[in-house]
Amino acid sequence: MMHTFSRRRFLQLAGAASAVVVLPQTAAAAASTAARVVVVGGGFGGATVAKYLSIWGGGQVAVTLVDPNPSHIACILSNLVVTGALSMDRITLGYSALKGKPGVTVKQGLVTAIDYMRGAVSLGDGTTLPYDHLVLSPGIDFIPAPDGAWDPNLTPHAWQAGAQTLLLKQQLASMRDGDTFVMTVPKSPYRCPPGPYERACMVADYLKRKRLVFAKVVVLDANPGIQAEPLAFGEAFNFIYKGMIEYVPNATVLAVNSKSRSIDTTAGDWSGVRVLNYIPNQRAAAMGPADSPNRGWPVLNAQGFVPVDPLTYGISGYPNVHVIGDACAVPASEGKAVPKSGHMANAEAKVCADAILRTLNNQPLDQNITTNSACFSPITATTASWLSANFNYGDIYDGAGKVKGKGMHRVDLGEAPKTNGDNYRDMFTWAQGLFADSFV
Amino acid sequence: MQLKTISPRYLILCGLALASPHGAQAAPPPGQLLASQCAQCHGTNGNGPGFDEVAGKSASELLKDLLEMKRRPVEGIMDRQARGYTDAQIKLIADYLAAHSGVAAATTDH
Numbered sequence: 001m002m003h004t005f006s007r008r009r010f011l012q013l014a015g016a017a018s019a020v021v022v023l024p025q026t027a028a029a030a031a032s033t034a035a036r037v038v039v040v041g042g043g044f045g046g047a048t049v050a051k052y053l054s055i056w057g058g059g060q061v062a063v064t065l066v067d068p069n070p071s072h073i074a075c076i077l078s079n080l081v082v083t084g085a086l087s088m089d090r091i092t093l094g095y096s097a098l099k100g101k102p103g104v105t106v107k108q109g110l111v112t113a114i115d116y117m118r119g120a121v122s123l124g125d126g127t128t129l130p131y132d133h134l135v136l137s138p139g140i141d142f143i144p145a146p147d148g149a150w151d152p153n154l155t156p157h158a159w160q161a162g163a164q165t166l167l168l169k170q171q172l173a174s175m176r177d178g179d180t181f182v183m184t185v186p187k188s189p190y191r192c193p194p195g196p197y198e199r200a201c202m203v204a205d206y207l208k209r210k211r212l213v214f215a216k217v218v219v220l221d222a223n224p225g226i227q228a229e230p231l232a233f234g235e236a237f238n239f240i241y242k243g244m245i246e247y248v249p250n251a252t253v254l255a256v257n258s259k260s261r262s263i264d265t266t267a268g269d270w271s272g273v274r275v276l277n278y279i280p281n282q283r284a285a286a287m288g289p290a291d292s293p294n295r296g297w298p299v300l301n302a303q304g305f306v307p308v309d310p311l312t313y314g315i316s317g318y319p320n321v322h323v324i325g326d327a328c329a330v331p332a333s334e335g336k337a338v339p340k341s342g343h344m345a346n347a348e349a350k351v352c353a354d355a356i357l358r359t360l361n362n363q364p365l366d367q368n369i370t371t372n373s374a375c376f377s378p379i380t381a382t383t384a385s386w387l388s389a390n391f392n393y394g395d396i397y398d399g400a401g402k403v404k405g406k407g408m409h410r411v412d413l414g415e416a417p418k419t420n421g422d423n424y425r426d427m428f429t430w431a432q433g434l435f436a437d438s439f440v
Numbered sequence: 441m442q443l444k445t446i447s448p449r450y451l452i453l454c455g456l457a458l459a460s461p462h463g464a465q466a467a468p469p470p471g472q473l474l475a476s477q478c479a480q481c482h483g484t485n486g487n488g489p490g491f492d493e494v495a496g497k498s499a500s501e502l503l504k505d506l507l508e509m510k511r512r513p514v515e516g517i518m519d520r521q522a523r524g525y526t527d528a529q530i531k532l533i534a535d536y537l538a539a540h541s542g543v544a545a546a547t548t549d550h
Contacts (some may be wrong), residue, residue, distance in 0.1 A: 368474060368529065369474070375478065386517045388524075412524040416517070430481055
């Protein structure tokens with residue numbers, strides 16, 4: 001609208017002109033000195049570490065982010081896609097902004113092998129990516145039930161968002177009055193502690209709004225009790241959805257048959273249900289073929305996750321190989337585990353990015369670390385709760401209160417004193433912030 | 441750096457940094473890593489999108505707000521979050537965000 005040559009426009013042009021002159025030199029210098037970081041997995045952890053290595057590294061680092069998919073579909077808010085409240089595009093996060101960050105390359109591809117000794121990642125298209133630091137953020141794999149015939153294409157878990165989310169949506173929409181929706185809560189630790197309870201609420205709310213008053217939701221929890229926001233979900237199960245949600249604790253899954261939609265557990269058997277939303281137990285996603293030692297990881301703990309150093313997210317014996325997000329096991333105090341979530345993956349990614357840059361620059365690591373988890377869970381179609389947790393680097397304790405080492409000690413935990421409409425609105429602001437801080 | 445004179449230790453650190461094969465870079469400002477954990481909800485460097493109460497506030501305003509949240513009865517999620525930090529950590533966060541959000545972001549944000 002301005003007819004005069006504005007100062008802003010002049011600065012833009014001047015900037016562009018100097019960039020043209022300076023770029024070849026800078027690029028040549030960068031090519032010879034830039035440290036190479038390969039990031040495997042473009043979810044919240046991988047995207048955030050790539051972004052912050054770029055921002056904080058000032059172009060010092062050449063980051064290559066590898067993911068098999070052209071975009072990431074967030075699990076966050078995906079229960080609202082299952083009920084039809086949101087469309088898939090609201091949780092589909094592209095990589096175009098990341099591609100525009102200085103030093104960042106995003107490559108669509110499948111990792112076929114990692115040579116931890118020589119420091120190189122091989123991709124399905126024959127490319128080899130040598131690295132100075134490797135960040136693995138692959139998420140989770142499922143541990144199928146010991147017996148039966150489980151087929152997630154028939155009975156979706158919808159615990160990795162995308163086609164699975166849409167399949168569960170279709171199946172929910174097919175429910176008639178008197179039908180039963182059976183779902184499971186995996187044994188902890190699993191991705192998103194409040195997620196399964198949130199899903200039970202969203203499904204029940206959907207059935208209520210469709211006036212399917214005799215439809216039922218059975219929640220088979222492998223754990224002895226509700227794993228997150230016990231106040232909000234306890235109130236939901238006992239009052240808001242009384243008679244509709246049946247909560248069954250201590251239900252260890254023994255067998256699943258997807259064709260007959262049947263499930264056997266230590267707390268009872270259900271068969272021929274309308275929808276079987278079996279969410280299996282979880283472990284770190286494989287980094288190699290199923291028959292390779294440790295499924296391709298240098299080291300795994302008894303639960304199938306990768307133990308990491310809380311200051312760098314490095315693996316013991318491989319300090320330049322870092323694991324963040326749902327796949328890693330952060331040392332923590334007994335009974336106060338660091339949750340597996342997109343928000344926490346973002347938090348860990350920043351600690352990891354900072355540690356990589358300090359290591360490259362021979363600077364001491366920052367030990368003044370707090371990571372946090374903050375999330376909102378819908379309870380009805382108009383109300384939500386929230387969960388907040390903070391973890392501080394320092395001494396961690398065993399069950400008897402004795403110091404057992406260093407790690408991320410949970411210093412605060414709490415949930416919303418009330419579920420209400422303000423929280424429901426805040427949930428979208430929170431998701432928008434988290435999506436942007438990770439992917440934009 | 442709050443050093444009034446250049447200490448031998450600082451010179452050694454500089455030397456190490458220069459010797460790095462990947463080129464030297466100044467140490468990150470204090471509070472950067474702590475404050476980055478606010479960004480999930482308040483945007484990168486507090487500049488949104490998200491809850492936009494951070495950008496444009498002074499360090500003393502942020503410090504006062506956060507300490508008040510930490511000490512009042514819990515109502516909103518920030519009352520809880522603030523309890524997860526020591527007062528010294530809150531001070532570092534307030535100083536960093538005041539210097540890197542809002543107007544300051546125009547020159548320092550990437």
